[in-house]
Amino acid sequence: MSSDSGHTQSAPPRTLLTGFPGFLGSALIKRLLDRGDGPIACLVQSQYREQAQRRAAQLTEDGEEIQLYEGDITEPDIGLGDAFDSLTSVTELYHLAAVYDLAVDASLAEAVNVGGTEHVLDVAETLEVERFHYVSTCYVSGRYDGLFTGSDLQEGQSFNNHYERTKFEAEVAVQERMAEGLPATIYRPAIVVGDSESGETRKxxxxxxxxxxxxxxxxxxxxxxxxxxxxxxxxNVVPRDYVVDGIAHLSDHEDTIGEVYQLCDPGPxxxxxxxxxxxxxxxxxxxxxxxxxxxxxxxxxxxxxxxxxxxxxxxxxxxxxTRYACPKTTAAFAGTDIECPPFxxxxxxxxxxxxxxxxxxxxxxx
Structure with a gap:
């Protein structure tokens, strides 16, 4: 195990997150820290370690609320080896890591999006986490001809590319574990673009x-x-801040366990x-x-x-x-100021x- 900037960890992690220092993960982790869900263990691939250290230093003052673990979701035990033993304190797991590339080849998409998700699910069950949060995509729909909601998944659809197909297969795996008792929530963003106020994006x-x-x-x-x-x-396009606001809100409520929420634009x-x-x-x-x-x-x-x-x-x-609808999401946001702004x-x-x-x-x- 390694922690950012070499700091000694003062407290065991409560939360584990994959997908840092990525586009959504970097924004979401700030929200989780602000509400007291730290320390947060972040799984980081070795080639992104320096970038992750810089990002962690921007987000925290003492460097102890974000703890970096080098690993890889394509490996059993997500590549942590002996360091895995130090995660026994984790009660919530956020799985965001994936290959987001429309032109990705089949083998890489399957290794990361499908195999990687299976490995992270195994970790969640080994740790007996109280909550598992999975970021999927509306485009598990593939080329479904009609209206697709959070209640839909296996509809005999074809797919535009390996990205869509493997994200579909990954969500099927998550839903199978949910059916077996894993306390999980699934979030399906539409096409995510930059922040609605600053325009910022990473890709x-x-x-x-x-x-x-x-x-x-x-x-x-x-x-x-x-x-x-x-x-x-x-x-169907949504800004990053809407997606992060949505996940932060939904993940903070116990009545969202077992549900699938589409984070799409209701009026695209x-x-x-x-x-x-x-x-x-x-x-x-x-x-x-x-x-x-x-x-x-x-x-x-x-x-x-x-x-x-x-x-x-x-x-x-x-x-x-395909057209996307999110009635369950809209109902969950009632009484809040969370809504998808018009493009x-x-x-x-x-x-x-x-x-x-x-x-x-x-x-x-x-």
Whole structure:
């Protein structure tokens, strides 16, 4: 075991979290510490240790409330070895670590998203935790044709990519353990973008390919692809702060055990309206070039090979047949100020952040 900056740990950890110092994990851990859920043991891959140390130092003053453990969820006992014995004090486990990459290959997605989740579930049962919190995704729906809620999962759906398929298989594994008695709560965010107030994000993927491709072109005439079915599809996007607020609230209540909550936008924009909102915020005049999906994917692959910000896998979300609803989540947030803001109210912040921070990568770490 190793703790951040080499500090001696003054108290045993109460909470274990995977996915630090990732995009959601870094924001969520601050909320957990503020409400007294520390010390928090964070599982960190060795290549992210220095980044995790810097992030932990930003979040805490004494360096003892965040304790870093080097490990790997793809290994049994999440790669902790003898250090595992020091986690017997843990009563809550938050599992956020995953490969978030639409173009991820099958073997990596299966090792991390499926095998890794199985290993973390084994740890939860070994530690006999009082709560297990799992961050899934609305897109376990795959290409389900219709309305998909938190009550839906195994509907015979097909999948856009290995990311969706393996997150589906991981949630199936979590729900099977829940059925066997694991006290767990599942959170399904839609497509997560930056903070609604600052625009901050750590990774440019998903809708950011569309935005960055737009910004790379002339203001007077920017070309984006369009495919059949896009006018009928919705793009369900949520800002990070809404997701973190939602998980922080739901995880703090015992009556959420055994439930699945979708953290989606109850009033999402259609794909054409989403493109219009991006174009307006960027101040660009956009011309949509329609064509078959296969041809448009080939075009984006060519643009990517030429160094432009393009990812052909994102096209599958422009004719996505699924609509998402979150009645259970809305009911749980009644009486609070937690609600998903309309995309039009924060798109300016997202665009400004991308313009001011052009060098953020699209690496597949959460």
């Amino acid at each position: 440019y993927d998903g809708p950011y390919y569309m935005l960055r491709l737009l910004l790379a072109q002339p203001v007077a005439c920017s070309v984006l692809t369009s495919i059949p079915g896009a006018s009928d599809a919705e793009l 924009l259609s794909v054409p309206a989403f493109v219009d909102a991006l174009a307006d915020a960027a101040g660009h005049r956009v011309v949509s070039v329609p064509g078959p999906k296969s041809a448009m994917k080939s075009l984006l692959n060519t643009l990517e090979a030429g160094g432009l910000p393009a990812e052909s896998a994102t096209l599958d979300y422009l004719d996505h047949p 039009e109210t924060y798109v300016d912040e997202l665009v400004d952040f991308v313009r001011e921070n052009p060098d953020i990568r699209d690496q597949a770490m959460q």
